[in-house]
Amino acid sequence: MIIEIAKKEIRDAFRNKLFLSILLLLLVLTIVSIILGSFQVKIAMDNYNSSISFLQSLGKAKLPPMPNLNPISASKGFVNYIGMVGALLAIVLGNTAISKEHKNGTMRLILSRGVFRDTFLNGKLLGNLAILAGITILTEIITFVALVAIGGVALTANDVIRLLLFFGMSFLYMTFFTVLSMGIATVSTKGSRALLITVIVWLVLSFVFPQIGDTMDMDNQIPGGFFSSMGMSRDQEHQVLQQFKFYETLRDGVEEMSPTKHYERISYALLNVKPGFETNTPWEVVGLKWINLLGLLAPSIAVWLLTYIAFLRRENIYQSN
Amino acid sequence: MKGLKKTILLLSVLIIMIFLSVSTAFAAESSGTEFSAGFNLSPGENKAVSLFIRNDDVAAHTYSLTAEKSSNSYELYFSANGAAIKKVTVPAGTSSQIDLNISLKGNASANEDKLAVKAVRDDGKENVISLSIVINKDYAISIKGMLAKIDVISGKSAEFTFSVTNNGYKDLKNIKIKPELPYKWFAIQGTESTVHLKPGETGTFTIKVDVPSSQVAGNFEAKFTAVSDEISSSQISIPVTVKTSSNIGLWILGILVLIAGFTLVQFKRNGRR
Secondary structure: OHHHHHHHHHHHHOOOHHHHHHHHHHHHHHHHHHHHHHHHHHHHHHHHHHHHHHHHHOOOOOOOOOOOOOHHHHHHHHHHHHHHHHHHHHHHHHHHHHHHHHHHOHHHHHHOOOOOHHHHHHHHHHHHHHHHHHHHHHHHHHHHHHHHHOOOOOOOHHHHHHHHHHHHHHHHHHHHHHHHHHHHHHHOOOHHHHHHHHHHHHHHHHHHHHHHHHHOOHHHOOOOOHHHHOOOOHHHHHHHHHHOHHHHHHHHHHHHOOHHHHHHHHHHHHOOOOOOOOOOOHHHHHHHOHHHHHHHHHHHHHHHHHHHHHHHHOOOOOOOO | OHHHHHHHHHHHHHHHHHHHHHHHEEEOOOOOOEEEEEEEEOOOOOEEEEEEEEEOOOOOEEEEEEEEOOOOOEEEEEEEOOEEEOEEEEOOOEEEEEEEEEEEOOOOOOOEEEEEEEEEEOOOOEEEEEEEEEEOOOOOEEEEEOOOOEEEEOOOEEEEEEEEEEOOOOOEEEEEEEEEOOOOOEEEEOOOOOEEEOOOOEEEEEEEEEOOOOOOOEEEEEEEEEEOOOOEOOOEEEEEEEEOOHHHHHHHHHHHHHHHHHHHHHHHHHOOO
16 A cells, blocks of 8 residues: 555656756756766866876876866765755655645545555655655766766766765755655645745754854854954963853754754765865765764654654544645 | 276176175076075974065066975975965066975985076076075974874864974973864863973873864864974874764664654554554
């Protein structure tokens, strides 16, 4: 039964105009960003090759080593697009999955035919996860093809694993918002209200919390740094920060509550956008950034379990809206 | 006759003055000319040597600056008005001052060295100044980290131990360690302790560094220099890997188990519906 519900969910999604519009927007943005990134890699490669040819024509034997072009960083823009458009897409998917059944009265019909509530939810989730996985795989293929065909670079095994892991994180990130959206739609009696609440929660988690982390940092209060502007030594800076330990913990805690921040941190480390992870293997990066992986996984599991409880205890399902 | 003598004397003074003044100046018009000047450099010392580029042409020119052909290895860069540069544009008929910032990298293999500083004009004319460098070994200090790499949990302290050796011929006084740490990392112990070292002696230092709990996991570099009243060592970098405390993970897992338990209770109480 779960598979049947999932299959219907996939069919329905491709009839949803709002979902298709956002999907199209995401794909266009991804393609443009990957192609531009690949061209940048190609230009860097061409520059290096032409300088090598020039030095060889001068008879130089000692040639400079190839600079680290980091071709996988071409996906850098994708992190931002998934952070915004991908999350919106996931929210629309999750909300529609529940609210359409409410609106059409089909939820009552399905549940009255011996389908357990948890089976119903699991089928819905499975269908939506399959759609998100399909989108992730599609963008993955586009990225690989663009990097090789346009960028003209041969990716190493580590690059390929890093990219695959990065797309895995993108999938987990979108999964969270689908689960959240489904959860809120399950609790709320009105689909439009649920959508609005989910979007507000997304805005808070993705924009307000990370901003609190950045802008409330004491040293970010003045351009050029608060401590250096005040002419403070490192010792004085330490003393001041010691006085604000609770404030700092609170600020960091708020920032850690943002799945977007966790997604950004692990993605930038995997794509080598953030310096310091070049010498690590992809699995070492995941090992170092396990908290970010947990920060993507744990909220989804928690929200999903709470959705079970809310749906199980709900008594007004058979009442008409 | 007297007038002729006076003229010869004046000319001689002028020639001597010109000879002395060109020691640290490029004559940009004379292609391939070599001039020489010299300076002393102690290991660990950062020296700025002023050089002048004169453009006697009627048009402004850009000069590309390089330094090469030395026996020792140096860390060096050119700067003008405090900003690092690789090229300098000199207006017609004027001179520009540039500084060659130089410090010895590692141990000196030659005590007397030469460095060719080349200024290549945009039309290909090349001017070279050969700088003689005398390595002053009266004061020499080296620093070495006891551990090549350090792992630390965010919110905890890391201990760095160093051996500092006086490689010079004279005593070094008030040696201490000067750290250069990532943002919000603070040395909480060991930066105030000082030692005196006689030539050939080695001392050890331990510095305790606080890594803030807000530090996200990753690879960082902590840099340290041994500084005495007389000289400072070259800077060493120690890679530091910051890991996240497993306590946070345990807390999150605990909360998840709690929610899962609560869900099971609900299923048991209400049954599958």
